[in-house]
């Protein structure tokens with residue numbers, strides 16, 4: 352563990368009864384990293400986010416946030432975290448402005464809300480929360496999570512009900528927030544183009560396992576389809592097999608110096624197609 356890490360997850364397993372939702376997960380994050388948490392429905396993304404927030408207790412393993420065990424994190428360190436849930440509920444009867452003031456009060460004295468964030472959220476402070484549209488509620492949840500300039504920001508599918516303009520401007524806002532504040536951001540989303548554009552690092556979850564953890568750039572530069580090859584050839588090379596279809600292998604770790612047989616052809620996968628192939632259930636991969 353490095354003292355400047357934001358989180359350190361070590362051999363985390365989370366079970367619900369006999370069902371294993373997360374299995375033996377380890378990774379650390381640093382300030383300024385914007386991390387895309389990827390996986391199909393049920394892969395374990397929300398469970399992992401719940402564990403990182405301390406809402407869910409690990410069955411085994413350890414989670415440290417700002418260098419301290421999440422279970423005993425003191426109030427002032429918790430206050431450096433922001434969270435955007437998949438759906439916001441429980442504040443139906445508040446006026447928007449009053450709710451912003453109410454939540455802000457938990458953080459002690461704060462500077463005024465960033466004008467950029469307020470302009471993006473574009474919410475009428477006099478409106479009652481339950482009368483907001485789904486997208487407006489999501490903007491409010493984002494504003495509440497970012498209002499205090501958190502050092503660690505977790506977003507669970509934050510753009511699902513935003514219109515394309517709001518989504519695009521939010522992703523730009525997020526990118527700028529990470530660069531300016533140096534916060535560590537973890538964002539789960541099924542909008543892969545957003546993740547590829549904004550995130551510097553990718554975590555792929557499949558059936559509760561962390562199957563790949565790499566920078567977006569490394570993923571783009573070293574993930575390739577090798578066509579017309581065999582597992583015998585691949586196993587002699589320093590490659591990780593991500594998916595397989597007959598004699599075609601999607602591999603991670605490719606570079607131009609690899610000594611491939613002359614029959615082997617290399618092609619570059621599209622990001623979304625690669626995600627689909629990597630997260631395909633094994634039994635459907637030939």
Ligand SMILES: Nc1ncnc2c1ncn2[C@@H]1O[C@H](COP(=O)(O)OP(=O)(O)OP(=O)(O)O)[C@@H](O)[C@H]1O
Pocket residue numbers: 367370372390391392393394395396397398399
């Ligand atoms: N409280 C719970 N009790 C039992 N099983 C649970 C519980 N919470 C989650 N699970 C199961 O754990 C698995 C992972 O769920 P999780 O919500 O983390 O997935 P996800 O990757 O966030 O999916 P999605 O993309 O659909 O939001 C699922 O099979 C889910 O049914």
